[in-house]
Amino acid sequence: MTDPPISAPRLFVALLPTAPAREAITGLLDGLDGVRWTQPEQLHLTLRFIGPVDESARDLIESALGLVAVRRFFLDLEGVRGFPPRGTPSILWAGVGRGHPLLHQLRQQVDDRLLTTTTPIALRPFEPHLTLARVRGTPPVAVTHWLKRHREFTGPTWPVDAFHLMASEPRPGGAAYRVLRSYPLG
DSSP states (O other): OOOOOOOOOEEEEEEOOOOOHHHHHTTSOSTTEEEEEGGGGGGGGGEEEEEEEOOOHHHHHHHHHHHOOOOOOEEEEEEEEESSSSSSSSSEEEEEOOHHHHHHHHHHHHHHHHTTTTTTOOOOOOOOEEEEESSSOOOOOHHHHHHHHHOOOOOEEEEEEEEEEEEOOOOOTEEEEEEEEEOOOO
């Protein structure tokens, strides 16, 4: 496989929250100065980051992902945390509890299918979450206070009936995401 062109979009596989879940999360997106909040329409749960790929690799990836077979399931929105977990976080995120066993099965099948395409993927632990904000220059005490105030956050149960191949395209105000292809769950 050749290196993709510099302008190739970065691909990833994600779940998109329902409108009620997105609305509940949107209520968290304030009350902390000096952070870059995720736009509500950009909220997602990344199953697998792929990176930049050329058109031929994208075709292989799209075909491989079409072979994923997992039943529909539900996720519960619960809790907010930060990365890294110790010290002052640079990322604030909303969790899905322990996730549903089918979430982890979906992640595994996505990885297995991507590995058949010779697409290199970084194997690291999976911490399912929706990124809320990137922290830059915010006083650590303010971040700690925000996390404590929202630690008991819960949102509506979120039915997961599809996963999506997404493209991340750099823009001056931050990356914009778009769905390239959706894959319904059985």
